[in-house]
Amino acid sequence: MEVGRSIVRVDAFDKVTGRAKYTGDLIDRPVLEAAILHSTIANGWVKAMDISAAQALPGVVRVLTCFDAPDIQYPTPGHPWSVEKAHQDVADRKLLNRRVRIYGDDIAAVVARDALTAKKALALIRVEYETCPVVLEPREAMATGTPPIHEEYPDNVLRHTVSEIPLPPDSGFQCAQEVLDCPGYHAFSGHYETQQVQHCHIENPVSWAYMEGGRITVVTSTQIPHIVRRVTGQALGIPWGQIRVIKPYIGGGFGNKQEVLYEPLNAWLCTQVGGRAVRLELSREETFQNTRSRHPISFDVRAAVDQDGRLMARECVLVSNQGGYASHGHAIAANAVTGFRQTYLDQIAHRSEAYTVYTNRSSPGAMRGYGIPQANFALECMMEDIALEMGLDPIAFRVKNLMPLGYVDPLNGITCHSTGAAACVEKGRQWIGWDALREKYQNQTGPLRRGVGMAVFSYKTGVHPISLETASARIVLSQDGAVQLQLGATEIGQGGDTVFSQMAAQAIGIPTEDVRIVSTQDTDTAPFDTGAYASRQTYVTGHAIKKAGTLFRRKLLDYAGELFPGAEGLDIRDRTVMDGAGNTLITLADLAMEAFYSLSHSEPVTAEATAHVKDNTFSFGCCFAEIEVDIPVGKIRVLRMVNVHDSGTLINPALAEAQxxxxxxxxxxxxxxxxxxxxxxxxxxxxxxLLDYKLPTAMDHPELAALFVETCDSSGPFGNKALGEPPSIPVAAAVRNALRHATGVAVNTLPLSPQRLVEEFWKGGLL
Amino acid sequence: MIQVWNAVVNGQPVELGIDPRESLADVLRERLGLTSVKKGCEVGECGACTVLVDGTAVDSCIYLALWARGKQILTVEGLQEPDGALSPIQKAFVEEAAVQCGFCTPGIILSAVEIVGSGRTYTRDELRKLISGHLCRCTGYQNILNAVERAVHEAHKFVGGEETQE
Structure with a gap:
């Protein structure tokens, strides 16, 4: 079995020897450097710009401004393109913008012989602005009379959606509101808020572009090379086939590189200097300001719970701060309310309402979990708070209401094909010693107190039926009987290349060591795949690999059958073709030589397949945390922490644990x-x-324990389902619930930073 | 105003013309093609550009190349044995699944070389502190610590020094 082996990553050797090449390592020709002029206002217009001094600086090749850039609005998110106009992404972005919508908006660019000259030239550009008041919070943006940030959205609401699941016909209620107001049930309401955070991949976005044969090649650090090609074509208004995108190893993405942010500008600048190579590399500060982040979302939630602790109805109303540009649009807020609904079952009703609102903040976009870490914080705070209000055991209350096997989401049809959710909770409970600690940490006094908390999550696998799910794989025989695996799916650090190789080996019947994956995607040759996001690749690309591998195996065996007429029950084992009786007929290496060079029938075997996946399934898991809080200084120390996951069958347990x-x-x-x-x-x-933004260092971590409950999902290609994003989802709520256990104080806003905790402890009477 | 610069890089004497304003990271990356030296912030916050100068880990992005003149510089390109075998630290990173995207990896490996080279052992908490100048977003540092700890223990076992302190 190749699936299930904890083999070493296929790229580990190259990465520890410094041989793995990333975008910035690959520049093989003289290259000009681009630098971007960022606005020094957050809201308004560029009225005029004087570039004469910059243009005159020796070494400057060109200065291009928002008055020169094509007047084309294009969409940036890394979604599969929709052929239905109503489902197409919001096109609210230009290469350079006269209408400034965030502090640091891109308003001009310099191309120069070196980076220092480019930066000096930026300082020589004079800009005249007309300013508007800065609006950073959705409430202000939505207030009557606030000027629109985008004229297409006069009230600054990018989108507002309301949804309600159909009520059971015999419920006796007309709508969710009635259930929530029903005096026979325990009524709960709460308000929770999450903050804006960033991905902080260690490699900043970088690309370089050049023209060859009249076409533009962009080498870039992206999760989605085929989508970069499409968006670059759209932004420049040229046929998509005129763009070639090359994606080498990337230094992390986490969703930030699931958006096409600077490749179009890089490609356009290249065309403006006669096709000479131009590099556009963001600084860390630009990455923070000008790329994406996680949406800050505020939640108002309600629930009606019966005396047995069953959820009768819930309501989730959220407002998501979209910043200056639509990015992924309303999709993340919509996913958040959907995720809020799905983990638990409502007996009668569920109502959701979501607002996505433009403001002048740096624009949030996709980030690991796509709205679900926010929704999970609200949901799992709520579940804890309900349990405590009603005197229920927080774990029993959750387990009683968990999504059952066979659940079908009433609005999008996503089905629970497998669940290890309750088993995950039980495993986590045992690991941390829940019952003893809950008991032990009751009635503490003094400045240092301890607590234990937990949170549960569910997460879907891929984007069906909201968007298209398609992936292709190509397998090519080598003369030595090994194979080459070509994919449009991308390795972004998660270990994709390794598990793809294992899947191909499993499908063909050869050792993983005989699968040589082409890690780099070149859109001219890589099969089509939309890329790394939504924890989709092992599931969707996995189906394509399985299909191509099965086809490849059949072709190999058919060819062997020609060589050995009359042989029956052919199988591949131990790098040889055997017959049904277990006799070795030919080694794969000899078979390959024959297939390549036979004078009677030459057929170097290849197989290619596309999987258009029209299914989805849920992953589950939980986090348990034991913390100590120093009340006077408001500092939480996490003492022990475990995540337990049901991601179906694990393709590579060691890499799954690392993920x-x-x-x-x-x-x-x-x-x-x-x-x-x-x-x-x-x-x-x-x-x-990275000094003032507090990214945790090794000293800020406890030992991390990762456990699994393996299920075999009938819809997954190898029984597997989502794993990439889920681990980040339940942690914040688990820590918050542990804090509540330790202190009795419910802190409903993230992060649980010292300043906030001290304020809350004051309010709670602990200080 | 190019100046002559020389150093011993990965065991080989090197002589180059450089601009005195150049960082060591730029000289290693751009002039010598040692692209394992990664840049994640260029202000000494992330540790990705760490190299060893005379055995001491430095952030090469904020270290002028001139300061390293005449010194011994080590990058991960110089860590493999002459026969191609991985150094024990590299091997530990591979086998402990301490590598994910790989961008912070060369820098942390070089800090680990410095740690292992000290000839003593460390507690887990001491190791956390010693690698805290390196930011990693993929691993939670868990397997990185496992790899560094293993390399420290193996080196110590090999040297046959004092008992490990736990």
Missing amino acids: VHGGMSMGLGYALSEEMKFDPKTGRLLNGN
């Missing part, structure tokens, strides 16, 4: 320390660097 560690770490930063802070007067990001 969970990373997600837990991201969740920990979300819980305790990370927050992008903006100056309310100017809209400028105040802590856009």
Whole structure:
């Protein structure tokens, strides 16, 4: 079995020897450097620009401004393109913008012989602005009389949706509101808020572009090379086939590189200097200010619970701060309310309402979990708070209401094909010693107190039926009997290349060591796949690999059948073709030589397949955390923490565990320390660097434990389902619930930073 | 105003003309093609550009190349044995699944070389502190610590020094 082996990553050797090449390492020709002029206002217009001094600086090749850029609005998110106009992404972005919508908006660019000259030239550009008041919060943006940030959206609401699941016909209620107001049920309401945080991949966005044969090649650090091709074509208004995108190894993405942010500008600048190579590399500060982040969302939730502790109805009303540009549009807020609904079952009703609102903040977009870490914080705070209000055991209350096997979402049809949710909870409970600790940490006094908390999550796998799910795989025989695997799916650090290789090996019947994956995607040759996001690749691309592998195996065996007429029951084992009786007929290496060079029938075997996946399934899991809080200084120390996941069958348990560690770490930063802070007067990001933005270091972590409950999902290609994003989801709520256990104080806003905790402890009478 | 610069890089004497304003990271990356030296912030916050100068880990992005003149510089390109075998630290990173996107990996490996080279052992918490100048977003540092700890223990076992302190 190749699936299930904890083999070493296929790229580990190259990465520890410094041989793995990333975008910035590959420049093989003289290259000009581009630098971007960012606005020093957050809201308004560029009225005029004087570039004469910049243009005159020796070494400057060209200065291009928002008055020169094509007047084309294009969409940036890394969604599969929709052929239905109503489902197409919001096109609210230009290469360079006269209408300034965030502090640091891109308004001009310099191309120069070197980076220093380019930066000096930026300082020589004079800009005249007309300014509007800065609006950083949705409430202000939605208030009557606030000028629109985008004229197409006069009230600054990008989208507002309301949804309600159909009520059972015999419920006796007409709508969710009636259930929530029903005096026979325990009524709960709560307000929870999450903050804006960033991905903080260690490699900043970088690309370089050149023209060859009349076409533009863009080498870029992206999760989605085929989508970069499409969006670049759209932004420049040229046929998509005129663009070639190359994606080498990337230094992390986490969703930030699931958006096409600077490749179009890079490609356009290249065309403006006669096709000479131009590099566009963002600084860390630009990455913070000008790329994406996680949406700050505020939640107002209600629930009606019966005396047995069953959820009768819930309501989730959320407002998502979209910043200056639509990015992924309403999709993330919509996903958040959907995720809020799905983990638990409502007996009667569920109502959701979601607002996505433009403001002048740096624009949030896709980030690991796509709205669900926010929704999970609200949901799992709520579940804890209900349990405590009603005197229920928080775990029993959750388990009683969990999504059951066979659940079909009433609005999008996503089905629960497998669930290990309750088993995950039980495993986590045992690991942390829940019952003893809940008992032990009751009635504490003094400044140092301990607590234990937990949170549960569910997460879908891929984007069906909201968007298209398609992936292609190509398998090519080598003369030595090994194979080459070509995919449009991308390795972004998660270990994709390794598990794809294992899947191909499993499908063909050869060892993983005989699968050589082509890690780099070149859109001229890589099969079509929309890329790394939505924890989709092992599921969707996995189906394509399985299909191509099965086809390849059949072709190999058919060819062997020609060589050995009359042989029956052919099978591939131990790198040989055997017959049904177990006799070795031919080694794969000899078979391959024959297939390549036979004078009677030459057929170097290849197989290619596309999987258009029209199914989806849920992953589950939970986090348990034991913490100690120093009340006077408001500092939480996480003592022990475990995530338990049901991601179906694990393709590579060691890599799965490593993936969970990373997600837990991201969740920990979300819980305790990370927050992008903006100056309310100017809209400028105040802590856009890795010193002032508090990314957790090794010293800020406890030991991380990752456990699994393996199920076999009938819809997954190898029984597998989502794993990439889920580990980051439940951590913040688990830590918050542990804090509530330790202190009795419910802190409903993230992060649980010292300043906030001390304020809350004051209010709660602990200080 | 190009100046002559020389150093011993990965065991080989090197002589180059450089601009005195150049960082060591730029000289190693752009002039010598040692692209394992990664840049994640260029202000000494992330540790990705760490190299060893005379055995000491430095952020090469904020270290002028001139300061390293005449010194021994080590990058991960110089870590493999002459026969191609991985160094024990590299091997530990591979086998402990301590590598994900790989961007912070060369820098942390070099800090680990410095740690292991000290000839003593460390508690887990001491190791956390010693690698805290390196930011990693993929691993939660868990397997990185496992790899560094393993390399420290193996080196210590090999040297046959004092008992490990736990």
